[in-house]
Amino acid sequence: METVREKAPENQRSREDIALAAAMVHDVGHGPFSHAFETVGKRLGLKLADHEVMSDELIRNGEIAEILNNEIMNGFASNVANMIKKEGKITLHNSVVSSQFDADRLDYMQRDRLMTGSKHSAIDLTWLLANLDVGEVTTGIDDTAVGKIPTFVIGPKAIQAAEAYVMGLFQLYPTIYFHKTTRGAEKLFAEILVRLVQLVQNEAVGKTGLPSEHPLVRFAQEPEALESALALDDTVVWGALQLLKGAEDNLLSSFAERLLNRKLFKCYDVRAEITHKCDPHNSGDAQNVAQIEKSCASVVLKLQEWQKNQEGDVPRIIVDVAERKPYKPSGGSNGHNEQINVRTDGGELIDILQRSEIVRSLSVYKLTRAYYDPEDLDARKAIFDIVEGEIN
């Protein structure tokens, strides 16, 4: 914020207050196990499982709104919510809340490596902040330019720090956020929650093992009610697992047991296997890369088809697909700015992609995995056969 204060064209104290409040409350709407809960919401169309929707509700209409509107000024809560949603007037202050150098990212990059004990992905925060400057960049939608918006840019002396920042953020994905064991547990969690909500909504609470007044049951009954969503957190889910273990429903009982006792599904790395076969020396040849992508996509569809044709109500193969771009050049196609611009010694703004060979050479991290019960030899064989059939 000091950088904004120094560089902003005029004194905008109210925008500073809004940005500070927005940075503090932007994630209040996260449900239990954060992003894993969001996948449940997406599958079932539960709006309040989306942390952005929930945060917006809480900031505009909840206890937070009362505090912001009464203690600061009337209408302040809406201003905060608008800035988080990237709506309304765009000023440099928006960059504190959402940009490549927003407060959240600079914070979680350090916090997550600390809390997981990881030693890589270190960033030179002091140097980055000392070299933050401001500039104006063009944004657009698809092929149409919208206009210019102010944003943070990096001074010429911090190019190495910015490179390390891009690489560090990128590396957190394969090593922490997309760790195969964590993702495996998240998959089981998501299956449990989806089944639980479906059972409750089909008047079958008795099959869940949970009492009718349990917060998870109430949420399933009233997913649009703020109070029922607010009652959920990690501890509610952990506590429920013991009860779900005794559920009449097979999926709930078996997957709850697995999560409690860490008997997770085993991960088969489809992409690694296909890459090994299609491009054993990791040449990066365009034809090989195209073949890998096609084969992975084809395997995913075949695995989903195999799972659909299975009898029984407990998934035997769970497919996981995700990707992370190390750096998104330009404003992309959504009219907002996600790029890192570097100010040259001559005062020009150029995209870090043009300035840094390191950033330019980073490839997109993609995962294509299949999770299965290690004792389910048929499922294991099905995965092996489908992958083999694709690459031979």
Add this chain to the structure above:
Amino acid sequence: MSDIKINEVVSIVGEAGGRVVGRTRLQKIAYLLTATGLDENFEFIYKHYGPFSADLASSAEFGALIGNLTEEKTQTQWGAVYSTYTVDGFQPPEVMTARGQLASIAAASDSIELELAATAVFLAREGYDDPWEETSQRKPEKVTPVRLQNAKALLIQLSQIAVPQPIPEGLLQ
């Protein structure tokens, strides 16, 4: 992950004339088809760039990899990259359906005005009393009097098409 619907996304691009410029434009075409009851394959949520379906995005990606869809990426003068989707071996339909009419008009429209129009429809469906005003509040950097007028004109044009769920009357005033 959710079901991949390659044929469904190929169908949308096909109905739009076999070519759609831009991921945002594809999203808004699909949303308008959905909002008017002409498509029911994708769920949409609100993002700061208007209605968005993650399933549609991943289906388009899979469609370009192993389906009849080609995605070509082009760099703009200001450094952004946008996609152009084409249907391989596209044959124009002999009879234009309501889906085809709506999709092709939307595909030919300005992407900013299309986003404004789709956003207003989404907000109307969400129950906002004055969706155009709400759209203006949310997207001041995109809204100009001319764009707003053109977005409204676009919806008026689309409202001439017979659809199961007409565009809300209030948006056409």
